[in-house]
Amino acid sequence: MIDRAPFAADPATSRGREFPEDREGTRGPRTEFQRDRDRIIHSISFRRLRSKTQVFIAPDGDHYRTRLTHSLEVAQIGRVIARTLGLDEDLTEALCLAHDIGHPPFGHAGEKALSQSMEKHGGFDHNAQSLRTLMRLESPYCEHEGLNLTWELLEGLAKHNGPVASPGWALAELDAEFPLELQTYPSLEAQVAAVADDIAYDNHDIDDGLRAGFLDLDELLEIDFVAQQWRTVEKRFPSAPRERQLRELVRGQIGMMVNDVIEYTRKMTRGMETMEDVRRADSLSAHFSPVFAACERELKNFMYDRLYYHPEQLDTAEKAREVVAKLYAAYEQDAALLSDDWRQNLPEEEPARSRHIADYIAGMTDRFAMQQCARIYGSAPEGLSNV
Numbered sequence: 001m002i003d004r005a006p007f008a009a010d011p012a013t014s015r016g017r018e019f020p021e022d023r024e025g026t027r028g029p030r031t032e033f034q035r036d037r038d039r040i041i042h043s044i045s046f047r048r049l050r051s052k053t054q055v056f057i058a059p060d061g062d063h064y065r066t067r068l069t070h071s072l073e074v075a076q077i078g079r080v081i082a083r084t085l086g087l088d089e090d091l092t093e094a095l096c097l098a099h100d101i102g103h104p105p106f107g108h109a110g111e112k113a114l115s116q117s118m119e120k121h122g123g124f125d126h127n128a129q130s131l132r133t134l135m136r137l138e139s140p141y142c143e144h145e146g147l148n149l150t151w152e153l154l155e156g157l158a159k160h161n162g163p164v165a166s167p168g169w170a171l172a173e174l175d176a177e178f179p180l181e182l183q184t185y186p187s188l189e190a191q192v193a194a195v196a197d198d199i200a201y202d203n204h205d206i207d208d209g210l211r212a213g214f215l216d217l218d219e220l221l222e223i224d225f226v227a228q229q230w231r232t233v234e235k236r237f238p239s240a241p242r243e244r245q246l247r248e249l250v251r252g253q254i255g256m257m258v259n260d261v262i263e264y265t266r267k268m269t270r271g272m273e274t275m276e277d278v279r280r281a282d283s284l285s286a287h288f289s290p291v292f293a294a295c296e297r298e299l300k301n302f303m304y305d306r307l308y309y310h311p312e313q314l315d316t317a318e319k320a321r322e323v324v325a326k327l328y329a330a331y332e333q334d335a336a337l338l339s340d341d342w343r344q345n346l347p348e349e350e351p352a353r354s355r356h357i358a359d360y361i362a363g364m365t366d367r368f369a370m371q372q373c374a375r376i377y378g379s380a381p382e383g384l385s386n387v
Contacts, residue, residue, distance in 0.1 A: 005086035102129030156190030
């Protein structure tokens with residue numbers, strides 16, 4: 001058993017929830033952060049991630065990752081790092097599971113379309129939408145709006161990449177109602193969740209890209225640290241089928257990145273005694289070492305050039321962007337096209353009206369968005385799946 005670090009988040013001293021809760025008849029012996037995790041897992045928003053784009057839009061194959069499987073993989077990596085560093089595993093896991101809940105259909109293509117459609121009304125940001133969803137839109141309880149998660153969970157989602165100097169309208173509104181100290185660094189649990197996200201998609205997108213034929217192994221091996229890992233795999237398993245060697249490559253890289261983050265974070269937190277020391281630091285404390293951060297940036301640049309900005313990917317993303325843009329335009333022009341519950345709650349005044357429409361679209365899965373586009377316009381763009 002690894003001792004709890006002195007700067008770890010402690011559920012017993014949580015800053016609490018936005019709305020006080022009656023603990024009489026409590027459901028099981030859980031900590032506050034375990035309750036957060038369980039509320040996220042049981043939410044509709046989390047279940048919808050199974051049909052939202054990770055890299056490939058509406059893939060025909062069952063083996064490609066979705067936002068849901070990606071979030072589960074991030075949580076696995078995050079828990080390993082948190083456990084080794086003596087942090088709170090449950091808070092880390094909850095942050096990992098919730099970090100992509102605000103993504104609209106079709107991933108970044110859908111986000112681009114909503115940002116453009118909402119330009120006059122404050123824009124759209126998937127990270128802020130995660131908090132908006134969890135704090136206001138996902139409301140299964142009789143006593144209050146939202147899931148009423150702990151301050152530590154919400155703070156971690158709001159600023160897992162560091163302080164937020166200029167929050168957009170959605171985050172600013174929520175922060176005004178339940179202040180999250182946006183000017184400081186978040187807990188180490190939140191920082192670990194962020195770097196676990198990087199580790200997961202850096203490597204699992206390689207796996208999916210190779211499987212789909214968008215990435216070429218020989219080109220990938222032009223990256224020195226990947227080539228070094230590949231030579232290790234070939235030496236250890238010279239007779240293994242190529243597919244298994246590739247999966248071993250991905251596993252090995254994940255392990256190498258995790259070990260680097262653990263070692264560097266231990267160095268950065270040496271001498272820290274409280275969580276406030278983490279929040280008052282001059283930089284993120286949980287991250288890759290400078291040398292490995294440069295390697296990771298090289299890998300990211302390769303992935304953008306060869307996978308994310310691949311001509312076929314860009315063509316499919318443009319068609320997906322068109323779907324979201326057309327849906328927004330249709331609902332803006334004729335509110336009767338909204339589902340009954342969303343139409344009944346549609347505000348009359350701007351910008352609330354347009355933001356309500358964006359909330360409706362952001363909650364859609366890829367499949368539902370395509371179905372609604374076909375229902376309204378007679379058809380959806382062809383070629384929305386390229387794998």
